[in-house]
Amino acid sequence: MCGIVGTLAASPVNQLLYDALLLLQHRGQDAAGIVTMQGHKCFMHKARGMVRDVFRTRNMRALPGNIGLGQVRYPTAGNAYSEEEAQPFYVNAPFGIVLVHNGNLTNAHALKDELFDIDRRHINTESDTEVLINVLAHELELAARDLPLTPKEIFNAVRAVQKRIKGSYAVIALIAGQGLLAFRDPFGIRPLCFGRAANGDFMVASESVALEGTGHQMERDLAPGEALFIDLTGKLHTEQCNDAPSLNPCMFEFVYLARPDSVMDGISVYQARLNMGETLAQRVISTMPPNEIDVVIPIPESSRPSAMQLAHRIGKPYREGFVKNRYVGRTFIMPGQGARKKSVRQKLNAIGVEFKGRNVLLVDDSIVRGTTSKEIVQMARDAGARKVYLASAAPPVRFPNVYGIDMPTQEELIAHGRSIEEIRAYIGADALIYQDVDAMKRVVAALRPGLAGFEASCFDGHYVTGDVSLADFAAIREQRTSQGDEEDAAARSRLALQSGTEG
Ligand SMILES: O=P(O)(O)OC[C@H]1O[C@H](OP(=O)(O)OP(=O)(O)O)[C@H](O)[C@@H]1O
Numbered sequence: 001m002c003g004i005v006g007t008l009a010a011s012p013v014n015q016l017l018y019d020a021l022l023l024l025q026h027r028g029q030d031a032a033g034i035v036t037m038q039g040h041k042c043f044m045h046k047a048r049g050m051v052r053d054v055f056r057t058r059n060m061r062a063l064p065g066n067i068g069l070g071q072v073r074y075p076t077a078g079n080a081y082s083e084e085e086a087q088p089f090y091v092n093a094p095f096g097i098v099l100v101h102n103g104n105l106t107n108a109h110a111l112k113d114e115l116f117d118i119d120r121r122h123i124n125t126e127s128d129t130e131v132l133i134n135v136l137a138h139e140l141e142l143a144a145r146d147l148p149l150t151p152k153e154i155f156n157a158v159r160a161v162q163k164r165i166k167g168s169y170a171v172i173a174l175i176a177g178q179g180l181l182a183f184r185d186p187f188g189i190r191p192l193c194f195g196r197a198a199n200g201d202f203m204v205a206s207e208s209v210a211l212e213g214t215g216h217q218m219e220r221d222l223a224p225g226e227a228l229f230i231d232l233t234g235k236l237h238t239e240q241c242n243d244a245p246s247l248n249p250c251m252f253e254f255v256y257l258a259r260p261d262s263v264m265d266g267i268s269v270y271q272a273r274l275n276m277g278e279t280l281a282q283r284v285i286s287t288m289p290p291n292e293i294d295v296v297i298p299i300p301e302s303s304r305p306s307a308m309q310l311a312h313r314i315g316k317p318y319r320e321g322f323v324k325n326r327y328v329g330r331t332f333i334m335p336g337q338g339a340r341k342k343s344v345r346q347k348l349n350a351i352g353v354e355f356k357g358r359n360v361l362l363v364d365d366s367i368v369r370g371t372t373s374k375e376i377v378q379m380a381r382d383a384g385a386r387k388v389y390l391a392s393a394a395p396p397v398r399f400p401n402v403y404g405i406d407m408p409t410q411e412e413l414i415a416h417g418r419s420i421e422e423i424r425a426y427i428g429a430d431a432l433i434y435q436d437v438d439a440m441k442r443v444v445a446a447l448r449p450g451l452a453g454f455e456a457s458c459f460d461g462h463y464v465t466g467d468v469s470l471a472d473f474a475a476i477r478e479q480r481t482s483q484g485d486e487e488d489a490a491a492r493s494r495l496a497l498q499s500g501t502e503g
């Protein structure tokens with residue numbers, strides 16, 4: 001779930017892209033990159049690290065032009081420590097294309113062979129995004145052969161791309177000397193929306209917060225399967241490029257990934273989290289008498305809206321029992337289990353007075369590997385809590401995700417192959433209460449009539465694209481796990497340098 005942004009404005013866009021990437025930083029902490037374009041020439045700067053560390057004044061000065069795009073990366077393919085896999089990616093033919101991608105291709109491994117054997121294209125990294133840009137380049141070349149490049153050829157190329165690539169993708173690309181292209185996968189798994197500023201400047205981004213925070217008014221979400229092309233004069237063209245699109249946004253965006261102040265596919269992320277808190281409260285009430293709970297405490301940051309609503313519903317005080325170090329990033333999206341584990345203690349610290357002698361109900365948005373919960377329950381006990389109960393606003397995460405959340409293996413998931421009682425014992429809580437899958441889907445879907453469903457595979461094991469083969473699962477798993485040890489070591493050594501964006 002990287003963050004991506006593209007813009008066309010009446011003045012230089014380097015600062016605008018930087019500002020938008022800062023607003024999307026919570027979607028990726030490993031690398032950042034910007035490309036701008038002036039005439040036919042593209043200017044790129046990308047590197048590993050957070051936005052503030054990657055772009056120095058000298059880098060910003062070297063990004064001229066009124067059109068450009070950017071990305072913050074959270075790797076779901078390839079290697080977090082490879083500078084070459086930082087985005088954007090560039091190919092020089094046809095025209096010159098630069099591309100950023102949020103999502104994960106499930107057939108990247110097969111396409112890589114196909115690109116080499118048939119299309120005669122060489123892929124030099126393990127990134128699925130490099131595969132994607134080469135498929136787009138190939139199809140654009142075919143669609144525009146002997147023809148001037150118009151939106152018609154571009155949309156035909158997107159059609160052809162959608163037939164070849166599988167998985168999830170929200171994509172923004174610059175075509176040198178032509179304009180900016182964006183498209184979304186036919187299942188609408190990964191988000192993408194666009195809007196304009198009062199002076200007509202155009203922006204397309206992963207989350208509405210990037211538009212709002214840079215002075216753009218959100219117009220709408222891109223529909224699943226839809227593409228847009230904005231030429232250099234600012235004329236916007238849109239076209240549906242798929243015969244059977246259906247909207248199945250990723251449930252994990254609403255649970256954890258997105259900022260609460262974003263609205264995605266018509267659903268307020270904040271409201272979705274409140275609703276999840278409401279249904280979780282019902283589970284709590286049916287599991288244990290609320291008078292056994294003295295206080296409700298959120299595990300910062302993402303669980304706050306759900307915890308607040310839950311406390312309100314069960315009629316117990318909501319208190320801040322943990323202080324978050326604002327200079328430590330999000331732990332879940334760090335590469336490597338060693339780094340994640342160490343970061344929890346660096347990131348959160350208990351306020352003793354809220355725990356001493358009390359029965360506390362801790363609320364988190366999700367329990368994935370159990371890294372956070374196990375540490376936090378112990379911290380609550382160390383701080384003097386009498387009983388420590390834990391509630392999760394998301395249901396148990398039991399299945400791997402192949403659509404852009406980095407949990408490719410079942411074995412790493414704390415809920416895989418364990419009963420609730422076994423998970424409770426592992427975490428060390430006195431009680432463990434999970435959200436119900438159907439209740440969660442129902443209360444989030446209620447905010448957006450007409451949804452086909454949700455991509456909620458990590459909770460329900462149903463993979464909406466319907467085409468992920470066992471070989472695909474194995475390839476994704478193999479590719480990611482081979483990176484694990486290297487990432488762990490590298491992440492530990494640079495952890496001290498990690499800085500956060502949200503306070
Ligand atoms: O079970 P786990 O594997 O630990 O993963 C789940 C935890 O990770 C996330 O927090 P994170 O620190 O990434 O971000 P946040 O500050 O937005 O809550 C999430 O909010 C849970 O707290």
Ligand SMILES: NC(=O)CC[C@H](N)C(=O)O
Nearest residue numbers: 001002075076077102103
């Ligand atoms: N989280 C994402 O969207 C990742 C994009 C792409 N698969 C990468 O690994 O770089």
Ligand SMILES: [Mg+2]
Nearest residue numbers: 299300301302
């Ligand atoms: Mg958290």
